[in-house]
Amino acid sequence: MADSLKTITGNRGLQLEEPLIFEQGGPGRLGVDFAEPASIKNRLGGTERTAPIGLPDLSEPQTVRHYTRISQKNYGIDSGFYPLGSCTMKHNPRLNEKLARLPGFASLHPMQPLSTVQGALELIDTCAHWLKVITGMPAVAMSPAAGAQGELCGMMAIRAALEDRGDARKRVLVPESAHGTNPATAAACGYAVDSIPANERGRVDFDALMKKLDNDVAAIMLTNPNTCGLFENDIIRIADAVHQVGAFFYCDGANLNAIMGNVRPGDLGIDCMHINLHKTFSTPHGGGGPGAGPVVLSEPLVPYAPLPFVVHGENGFDLVEHKHGAGEKSFGRLKGFHGQMGMFIRALAYMMSHGSDGLAQASADAVLNANYLLAELKDTLSPSFDGPCMHECLFDDSFLKDTGVSTLDFAKAMIDEGFHPMTMYFPLVVHGALLMEPTESETKETLDQFIAALKGLTAKAKSGDADHFHQAPRLTPWRRLDETTAARHPVLRWSPPKDEAQAAE
Amino acid sequence: MRYLPLTDADRADMLAAIGAEGIKDLYRDVPPGALLSAAVDLPAHQGEMDVERAVSAMANKNLNAAEAPSFLGAGAYRHHVPATVDAMIQRGEFLTAYTPYQPEVSQGTLQYLFEFQTQVAMIAGMEVANASMYDGATATAEAVMMAGRVAKRKKAILSGGLHPHYRDATQTIAGFHGMTPEVAAPDWQGDENLIAAIDGETACVVVQNPDFFGRVRDLTRLADACHGAGALLVVVVTEAVSLGAITAPGDMGADIVAAEGQSIGNALNYGGPTVGLFAVRQKHLRQMPGRVCGETADIDGKRGWVLTLSTREQHIRREKATSNICTNSGLCALAFSVHMTLLGETGFRQLAAINHANAVRLADKLDAMAGLEVLNDTFFNEFTVRLPKPAAGVVDDLAAKGVLGGVPVSRLYARGAHGDAMENLLLVAATECTTDDDMEALVRSLSEVL
Numbered sequence: 036m037a038d039s040l041k042t043i044t045g046n047r048g049l050q051l052e053e054p055l056i057f058e059q060g061g062p063g064r065l066g067v068d069f070a071e072p073a074s075i076k077n078r079l080g081g082t083e084r085t086a087p088i089g090l091p092d093l094s095e096p097q098t099v100r101h102y103t104r105i106s107q108k109n110y111g112i113d114s115g116f117y118p119l120g121s122c123t124m125k126h127n128p129r130l131n132e133k134l135a136r137l138p139g140f141a142s143l144h145p146m147q148p149l150s151t152v153q154g155a156l157e158l159i160d161t162c163a164h165w166l167k168v169i170t171g172m173p174a175v176a177m178s179p180a181a182g183a184q185g186e187l188c189g190m191m192a193i194r195a196a197l198e199d200r201g202d203a204r205k206r207v208l209v210p211e212s213a214h215g216t217n218p219a220t221a222a223a224c225g226y227a228v229d230s231i232p233a234n235e236r237g238r239v240d241f242d243a244l245m246k247k248l249d250n251d252v253a254a255i256m257l258t259n260p261n262t263c264g265l266f267e268n269d270i271i272r273i274a275d276a277v278h279q280v281g282a283f284f285y286c287d288g289a290n291l292n293a294i295m296g297n298v299r300p301g302d303l304g305i306d307c308m309h310i311n312l313h314k315t316f317s318t319p320h321g322g323g324g325p326g327a328g329p330v331v332l333s334e335p336l337v338p339y340a341p342l343p344f345v346v347h348g349e350n351g352f353d354l355v356e357h358k359h360g361a362g363e364k365s366f367g368r369l370k371g372f373h374g375q376m377g378m379f380i381r382a383l384a385y386m387m388s389h390g391s392d393g394l395a396q397a398s399a400d401a402v403l404n405a406n407y408l409l410a411e412l413k414d415t416l417s418p419s420f421d422g423p424c425m426h427e428c429l430f431d432d433s434f435l436k437d438t439g440v441s442t443l444d445f446a447k448a449m450i451d452e453g454f455h456p457m458t459m460y461f462p463l464v465v466h467g468a469l470l471m472e473p474t475e476s477e478t479k480e481t482l483d484q485f486i487a488a489l490k491g492l493t494a495k496a497k498s499g500d501a502d503h504f505h506q507a508p509r510l511t512p513w514r515r516l517d518e519t520t521a522a523r524h525p526v527l528r529w530s531p532p533k534d535e536a537q538a539a540e
Numbered sequence: 541m542r543y544l545p546l547t548d549a550d551r552a553d554m555l556a557a558i559g560a561e562g563i564k565d566l567y568r569d570v571p572p573g574a575l576l577s578a579a580v581d582l583p584a585h586q587g588e589m590d591v592e593r594a595v596s597a598m599a600n601k602n603l604n605a606a607e608a609p610s611f612l613g614a615g616a617y618r619h620h621v622p623a624t625v626d627a628m629i630q631r632g633e634f635l636t637a638y639t640p641y642q643p644e645v646s647q648g649t650l651q652y653l654f655e656f657q658t659q660v661a662m663i664a665g666m667e668v669a670n671a672s673m674y675d676g677a678t679a680t681a682e683a684v685m686m687a688g689r690v691a692k693r694k695k696a697i698l699s700g701g702l703h704p705h706y707r708d709a710t711q712t713i714a715g716f717h718g719m720t721p722e723v724a725a726p727d728w729q730g731d732e733n734l735i736a737a738i739d740g741e742t743a744c745v746v747v748q749n750p751d752f753f754g755r756v757r758d759l760t761r762l763a764d765a766c767h768g769a770g771a772l773l774v775v776v777v778t779e780a781v782s783l784g785a786i787t788a789p790g791d792m793g794a795d796i797v798a799a800e801g802q803s804i805g806n807a808l809n810y811g812g813p814t815v816g817l818f819a820v821r822q823k824h825l826r827q828m829p830g831r832v833c834g835e836t837a838d839i840d841g842k843r844g845w846v847l848t849l850s851t852r853e854q855h856i857r858r859e860k861a862t863s864n865i866c867t868n869s870g871l872c873a874l875a876f877s878v879h880m881t882l883l884g885e886t887g888f889r890q891l892a893a894i895n896h897a898n899a900v901r902l903a904d905k906l907d908a909m910a911g912l913e914v915l916n917d918t919f920f921n922e923f924t925v926r927l928p929k930p931a932a933g934v935v936d937d938l939a940a941k942g943v944l945g946g947v948p949v950s951r952l953y954a955r956g957a958h959g960d961a962m963e964n965l966l967l968v969a970a971t972e973c974t975t976d977d978d979m980e981a982l983v984r985s986l987s988e989v990l
Contacts (some may be wrong), residue, residue, distance in 0.1 A: 056655050056881050066882030067622065069890045069972070072897035079759025081917030082756050082786045084889075089662045089865070092884035099624055102878055103680065104653070106633040109648035113632030126543055127636050130588050136626070136807075139599025142606035146614050146947040148939045154601030155810050161598075168580050180674035180812070183854070183864045191716055219854035219864035221815040230857040243961025266569035320873030322649035323831065325674070325813035344706070357954040367712030371677035371705040371800070372614060384595060390585030393541045393577075399563045403554055406566050410558040421567040425556075428641060450645055457639075461737050461855075476543065479550045512645040514838040518643075521836035521848040527668045528658040528687045538769050 038476040050512050052126050053104040059527045060091020066098050067351045081452025089531070107324070107511055110455050116481050118408075120427045120458035121214070121262060123314035126399075128388065131317065132379035140380055145372040147310070155376065156352035162383040163329070166310060169386075169394065170291075171301025172331035175437045176340045180373035182289060185309025185328025186256075188218040188369055189342055190309060191284045192332060193254050193364040194224055195339040204253035210239050212263055212462040217256045217287060226253060233464045237263040237420040237429075239273065250280050252461060258314065259303070260294065260425035262404065262462040264470070269524035274304025291315040292474070293402055293426035296395030306333040312375070316382035327378035338364040343373055400475035401426040404482060408471055411486045412524070415493050425475070432467025438496040442467040444504035445492065447515065452488045541585050555818025585866070597633040605808060605944055609978035611902075613701050613922040614752070614812055614947040615676065615778040617803045618890075620973055625805045625878045629871055637830075639867070643846045644838075649870065650845035653833040656877040663880075664797040665788025666819035670830040671847075672873040673816030673865070676800025677706045680746065680776050682818065682863060683715035683798040684721065684827045684867075686745035687860070689827045690795075694720045694775035695741045698733055700727030701751030703778055704952040719743070726953060728915070728962055729926065730755050731975070735765040744768060748776040749789065751803075753949075754919040756786055763793025772796060780804050780817065781971075782920040784892025796820050805879030806872050815872035816944070825849070891972060895921040898970040902979050907967065909983065911990060915965075922969035924949070928990060931966040937989040943981055 045052045058537060077083060093101070110117070117124035135141065143155055143399070163175045176192075179185040190207070197204055210231045218228040229247055229262040234240040241259065248255075254376035255277050259267045267273070277284045286300055286308040292315045294300075300308050312318045312327040315405045320326075332340060342365050343356040381445055389397055402425055409428035417434040446456035446469075458470040471483060510512060546554075551563075560566055567575050586594075605618050612618070629635065633648055640646030640653075653671045660669035673679040684696045696714065698707050700719050711721045724732050730753065734745055745766050750756045761777060766773040775789035777799035789797045802814035820828050826849065834848035854861040883891060899921040907914040911928040927934055930946035938945035949965035970979075 039826050053651070055651070057658065060884065066624075066884060066890075067887040069887065069894060072890070072894040075897045075900040076589050077896065078900055078916070078918050079786060080756050080758070082758050082918075084783075084785055084787050086788070086791060087789075088885055088888065090659065090880065090883070090888060092886050093881055095622075095624060095882060097967075098878065098881050099628070101881070102628040102634075103631070105648040105651045106631045108646075108651070109633040109637045110642075110645035111633045113636045113915075119638055124636075124638060128543060130591065131637075132630060133601075134592065134595045135809075137599040138604050139596075139602045140620070141606075142610040143602055144605045144614050144618065144808050144944065146951060147603070147605065147944055148665070148936050150936065151603035151939050151944070152810065154598040157601065157865040158595070158598045161723075165582060168582050171580075174942070176957065180678065181865075181867045184674065186676070187713070187716075191712070194716065197845045215853075215855035216864050216866050219857070219861040222766065222859040222861075223713075223864045225718055242903070262736040266567075267568050267763065268571065271571050271574070273931055276712075281626060287975070289647060294570075296580060297792075298570055298574055298822055299576065299580070303571070312921035319635045319871065320638045322637045322646075322653075323671070323870035324867035325815070325869045325872055328868050341712075348871040356951070359954065362547040367715075368705060368708035369678070369712060370546055370704070370709055371675050372814070373716045376810040380595065382858035384591055386981060387583070387586055387591045387594065388543065388588070389541065390584040391579040393580060393585040393872075394582075396541060396544060398564075399552075400544055402548070402566050403551060403563060404559075406560070407554045423560070423568065438609040446642075447644070450642065450883055455645065456642055474584070476545070476708065476873050479554060503781070508644050510568075513644050513647055513842060513844045514840055516643045516838045516844050516846050517850065518846050519838045521834040521846050522851070525664075525832075525848060526835040527654075527662050527825075527832055531653070535713060536626055537730045 125474040127477040171299030179325035189307035217283040226262035264427035329376035406475040439501035447507040610944040630875040662964035664819040665790025667822040669819040672868040675708040679798035691743040693743035700724035754923040759792040805875035815869040
């Protein structure tokens with residue numbers, strides 16, 4: 036078999052081994068050419084650096100080869116199907132990248148006089164307008180840096196509004212199925228977290244919610260569509276009940292891709308919702324950021340929005356940067372400068388490209404693709420709940436019962452088949468969860484190939500070939516990695532080999 | 541629509557396979573009346589050319605800092621980004637990957653994060669670093685909350701030389717979290733005494749170096765005073781290039797370094813996205829927020845990397861997590877790392893030397909002008925100038941002449957909060973991009989508008 040061939044170099048054809056940059060440096064190499072600095076008397080006040088830093092010196096060709104080689108060890112949306120539930124791994128249009136790099140945006144300094152950045156403020160305002168119309172909400176705070184910071188923003192606005200009316204409150208209700216960021220955010224805002232169970236249909240248990248809902252509750256944090264991929268049928272009743280006790284409704288907008296253009300969260304009674312521009316509006320995930328998490332707000336929360344924000348002034352666009360005037364009641368500032376401008380450009384390009392018709396079609400296609408997976412796999416895998424689902428479909432691991440194969444093993448075997456695995460073991464409300472989100476970017480042919488692969492793997496598991504799964508993945512440049520040792524004895528940086536370190540001393 | 545591959549025939553086949561009559565059937569859980577029957581009130585889809593035209597029109601209304609003589613700093617700096625950086629970060633394998641939760645198919649991301657962490661730890665003079673934060677301001681807030689966990693105290697003393705955005709973000713984020721940040725008055729005269737403010741309740745002192753007004757200091761005594769009182773020293777750096785010229789914060793006794801990494805590899809982008817750097821002592825590792833990548837081996841014994849210490853994080857710990865953060869600033873961290881690899885030890889120190897030399901030359905030119913005074917005794921690539929009249933108006937007048945002359949200090953402080961003492965102060969920065977012609981343009985324009 037080809038995979039048993041041993042090579043002299045350790046390279047395997049196009050699969051090339053690449054050491055760390057720290058193992059490739061050599062004195063005398065340069066990756067940049069600078070002119071000699073002018074001769075001056077330094078003004079560093081005796082703090083000048085004397086100790087070497089330890090950075091390696093590489094040339095430009097080495098650098099390009101290094102990053103090219105390591106990039107080839109990554110699976111991206113560009114490479115193949117990435118049905119990672121709750122993450123919305125859709126196509127990232129390259130037009131967005133091109134526009135974000137226009138010098139008129141990329142080379143703008145955040146502290147330029149406002150007269151020189153009117154186009155930038157117009158872009159932020161235009162992006163905000165699209166987000167407000169899509170969600171049916173009156174205002175949007177643009178500055179949060181990511182979804183989790185958007186959650187923080189929403190909960191801070193809620194706390195500021197409650198404190199302003201002299202009614203601080205202590206608890207936040209969070210369903211069991213919520214993303215981990217929800218309880219972490221509520222705690223970061225100083226609230227106690229009270230968990231609400233799900234019912235047998237995968238939705239919030241309304242009666243259990245009502246039992247916990249009283250005038251000490253500041254807010255409910257509810258994801259809709261929820262993390263089981265289901266629309267919360269009772270959402271309007273829940274919103275009414277929450278408002279009845281004077282609490283606020285925080286909606287986690289991670290799953291906006293299921294409904295954009297077809298349902299406006301504002302029509303469902305929500306008070307605030309963050310929007311992950313890197314999910315719904317195609318800004319790249321980038322191996323873990325940067326994201327952007329604008330938060331739409333209902334009228335009662337608008338006065339408490341974070342600084343800064345764009346307003347229409349007498350001489351064009353203006354920026355409110357301090358706690359006076361329109362910003363008087365703001366709860367404060369969340370990050371440096373004005374938000375993730377580069378992401379606003381990309382998201383706006385995506386929204387304008389789709390238009391109102393394309394956005395509705397995209398979410399409908401995302402829902403259709405997920406329901407197609409659910410329909411075609413329901414007799415092979417074990418669906419957690421009856422359909423229809425929204426943009427993602429959820430299975431538990433009961434189809435693997437008595438096979439000796441776990442959800443993790445099954446996922447690793449999918450890697451050998453050329454797919455990125457789905458989200459595993461989340462949400463926590465079903466056992467051994469497999470959460471699949473195909474997005475609107477996939478063809479029917481891709482879905483059919485995926486379905487055939489999962490059917491084949493399931494048959495293999497049920498035939499007693501557990502070893503195939505325990506050994507997986509076998510065809511990747513690395514096999515399963517030892518995460519336990521990594522956590523127990525953390526090695527978080529390269530250090531020079533001992534003899535080299537001693538020689539330097 | 542070019543981004544949507546399903547055809548009408550596909551849709552019909554798939555609906556039939558599902559057993560649904562139409563797409564509305566799949567939305568039947570939406571409460572009655574909430575499912576829209578008409579498109580929302582926005583323009584219809586457009587071709588690539590039309591979108592490019594509309595968005596470019598907005599870009600063209602701006603005066604960009606690369607076309608004008610520009611002296612703006614205050615936490616964001618115009619540096620040259622080598623062409624290689626953008627070519628590498630635009631590789632689809634980096635750009636379109638998710639968080640590396642499946643390490644067997646994510647070693648590219650994991651390897652650069654490990655290299656990034658090492659580079660950050662090295663320049664900060666610290667033992668370990670995380671895989672990045674949103675930006676310098678949020679990193680500072682996280683540092684204060686981390687210090688609270690380590691020292692088991694609530695009070696944080698924020699220097700008056702701390703960037704006002706960092707101060708405000710820290711007050712907001714750490715304040716909501718239950719910390720009590722105490723803010724010193726703006727230290728534009730450089731004479732604050734933080735040591736006297738430290739007491740037995742103090743979790744940490746947060747000091748910026750070079751500070752917001754550009755001053756560079758030896759922090760060793762402050763570090764000793766913190767440690768003597770059981771408090772941590774958090775050192776904030778808004779200009780990462782300075783670390784090539786100045787003694788590392790870790791070597792001055794910092795316990796946590798929170799920095800902005802935009803200067804290395806990242807465009808200005810009107811202030812975002814950027815990349816926060818976060819480095820700590822090994823002994824405090826398990827209280828560090830954010831993602832971290834660690835070395836391990838696969839079952840064949842081959843060296844590789846994984847995300848690790850996730851038991852601190854929200855997806856495992858939920859409300860008990862060290863932070864609610866669930867992303868880093870991955871692609872910006874990659875840009876930082878590629879640029880730092882090109883620079884290397886030699887280039888990084890040369891870059892810092894050029895920045896400092898240009899700033900010294902510019903400071904001397906401005907200080908020689910009638911009515912202008914450079915306030916700093918020390919600085920790296922940015923300093924404070926006192927003008928004979930309010931700086932905000934001067935900056936607007938300079939902009940009208942096509943010169944971005946600096947950042948008026950008054951823009952960063954709420955009006956009236958600190959009297960008029962700072963109205964005439966202008967922050968001026970020079971980098972390797974600053975040419976002799978730029979300096980002459982500033983001197984000439986300033987003499988015209990003053």
